[in-house]
Amino acid sequence: MSPVLRTPRPTSAASHAAAERTGHVVLRGTEVPARAHACPGTPTMAQVVVLDGTAVPTPAHYRTWSATLAAHGFTALRTGALAPRQAAQAEQAGLVCVQELALLDVSAPFVIGKVTTGKVTTGKVTTGTRRLRESELGIAAEIDAAAFGLTWALDATMLADIRTATPSHRARVVMADGRVAGFLVSGRAGRTGYVQRLAVDPTLHRRGLATALLRDSLRWMRRGRVRRAFVNTHVENTAALELYRRHGFVELPERLRVYEGPVVR
Numbered sequence: 001m002s003p004v005l006r007t008p009r010p011t012s013a014a015s016h017a018a019a020e021r022t023g024h025v026v027l028r029g030t031e032v033p034a035r036a037h038a039c040p041g042t043p044t045m046a047q048v049v050v051l052d053g054t055a056v057p058t059p060a061h062y063r064t065w066s067a068t069l070a071a072h073g074f075t076a077l078r079t080g081a082l083a084p085r086q087a088a089q090a091e092q093a094g095l096v097c098v099q100e101l102a103l104l105d106v107s108a109p110f111v112i113g114k115v116t117t118g119k120v121t122t123g124k125v126t127t128g129t130r131r132l133r134e135s136e137l138g139i140a141a142e143i144d145a146a147a148f149g150l151t152w153a154l155d156a157t158m159l160a161d162i163r164t165a166t167p168s169h170r171a172r173v174v175m176a177d178g179r180v181a182g183f184l185v186s187g188r189a190g191r192t193g194y195v196q197r198l199a200v201d202p203t204l205h206r207r208g209l210a211t212a213l214l215r216d217s218l219r220w221m222r223r224g225r226v227r228r229a230f231v232n233t234h235v236e237n238t239a240a241l242e243l244y245r246r247h248g249f250v251e252l253p254e255r256l257r258v259y260e261g262p263v264v265r
Helices: 013-019 059-071 084-092 134-148 156-162 209-223 238-246
Strands: 025-027 034-038 045-050 076-078 096-107 118-120 123-131 168-176 179-189 192-200 228-234 250-262
Touching: 025 059, 034 059, 034 156, 045 156, 059 076, 059 084, 084 250, 096 238, 123 209, 134 156, 134 179, 134 192, 156 179, 156 192, 168 209, 179 209, 192 209, 209 238, 228 238, 238 250
Parallel strands: 045 076, 192 228
Antiparallel strands: 025 034, 034 045, 076 250, 096 228, 096 250, 118 123, 123 168, 168 179, 179 192
16 A cells, blocks of 8 residues: 555645635746646645646755645645656655556557447436536536545546646546436547546446447547557556456556645745
């Protein structure tokens, strides 16, 4: 198990200001563009989003960002999923690994089967997909929290950010019983594709909804002539690992890691 950094509960007026914050904080003062959001499950913790995924922030970057976040009332920060070179710098900055993710890839041609419509006891589950509307980001965030728990949930603002992380994106939902039951955000940069966030209502697992979303994503990537696609998931998320393996994804030796640490003025 990775060590977990405990984050204190809000105790000051500044902490409460962080808890009530909406939107994001732009992290200036370095050549690496970044911004931060309050984590839904721990509003005094800032989720740092580095806008250039290839950048390798150094301890100096984290010190600068830390000062900015402290001024906004945050007491801790969390990174995104970091590759080994990025992780090494985070550790030098004194951050602690709190989550390890498996990294998988698949090369074209992708494994895509036929999507069908099935019946379950709760009613009709439609496994076709449609566009995720702006007005549905809040619903998607609720599904995300139910699927991953508040500690690792993404709110509506974070989900909107994911859509801008790559030059092209596709955000889709799948319906069940007349409501949104799951969503997937995919990205594309040149000939490389990314399965960025996939979540399904836990009460509707094993209904083929995640499969429908993933196949839609892979079809979109195929139309865009993507040659290689990547996805990451928690090393203990057996259901997700099985889903991706059924569609040709292979786990790579490289692991991604998420880090946390206290904010220091």
